[in-house]
Amino acid sequence: MDHTGGVLEKLGAVEIPELVLESGKKLVGVRQIYAQYGEPSPACDNVVLVCHALTGSHHVAGNDVEGLPPAWWPNLVGPGKAIDTSSLCVVCFNFLGSPYGSTSPASINPSTRRPYGMSFPVFSVRDMVRAQAAALRELGVRRLAAVVGGSLGGMQALEWAVMYPEIAERAVVIAAPLCLYPQAIAFNEVQRQAIMADPEWKGGDYYPGPGPERGLAVARMLAMITYRSEAVFVRRWMRQLASGQPWEWNGRFKVENYLHYHGEELVRRFDANCYIYLTRAMDLHDVGEGRGGAESALSNFSGKHLLAIGITSDCLFPTWQVEEISTIGKSAGVKTSYDEIESENGHDAFLIDVDQLDDILREFWERTDL
Secondary structure, X not given: OEOHHHOXXXXXXXXXXXXXXXXXXXXXXXXXXXXXXXXXXOOOOOEEXXXXXXXXXXXXXXXXXXXXXXXXXXXXXXXXXXXEOOOOEEEEEOOOOOOOOOOOOOOEEOOOOEEOHHHOOOOOHHHHHHHHHHHHHHOOOOOEOEEEEEOHHHHHHHHHHHHOOOOEOEEEEEOXXXXXXXXXXXXXXXXXXXXXXXXXXXXHOOOOOOOOHHHXXXXXXXXXXXXXXXXXXXXXXXXXXXXXXXXXXXXXXXXXXXXHXXXXXXXXXXXXXXXXXXXXXXXXXXXXXXXXXXXXXXXXXXXXXXXXXXXXXXXXXXXXXXXXXXHHHHHXXXXXXXXXXXXXXXXXXXXXXXXXXXXHHXXXXXXXXX
16 A cells, blocks of 8 residues: 555564563464565665554554554654655564464454463563564564664663674664663552553453543553653643633633543453553563673674663653663663753653654664664
């Protein structure tokens, strides 16, 4: 399908017979849905893997696709854009555990013929990357010119650099830390408890019903607070009322409307069990775990360069957490650098301030000869 801006999107799927997880448990018949933009070169040395964030999908660019959320980097991926599909082949997988077609808690368990629900095994960011690596092998891709991702996608990009240094030549980690620090884990746990406290969650066995809609909406409301900065809330709404009377319970501030809107919007497109599992995978993220610490882990990277990009107003993963990647990477003897997006938009700036990200990526490609 030829989309606005001339970017051609190809959608596909790869079946992996068996995936052994970090826990030692196994998944059989693992499905990896993907989107491709641009064509691989004859040597297949121009492939860039883009990794999406928590509730995103493989639909990175182009017009709307039924059943998928809107493209999340349409101004960054395409002909002549920073990730230039006229010379690069971009691949993005819907990662393990996400409800947009890849194997997840919402998928049918082949042994029971019912949705997995909470019988799905707990998995990690490393498991997401293992599934992607297996799928790329099936597609005949043996080398990645770069891996790029933001937030949970950035955690995947970091793991790619450590787990598969012989494959990933460059890694761009945006708004993601070396490990999830306690406050971020705390935010995730409150979100999970909001879902689990909803009577309609039913221990995760709510299929084919609507499930814990209220709980998932509340979880998203909390998440949205962490995705933006106080400066954004002040600048956009301050204490403005949206409706009703301030001294009655029908009164609602505009910032409350904002949170309710985003909570309801996620309920329409996401699965609650997937949200539970994916936030747990984030909690488990620690690049140094089982590898002798972060410095030892980063020393595995033998590619051309590892770039970490922080966001000045990010309250979920503050800049010092992202800059640690570069600082510790340098101590490990790895070619690393750090850059920042200067923005009041908070954690979501990597999806909003794409003009700055465009400049950073173009300079990085030039500096590393891509």
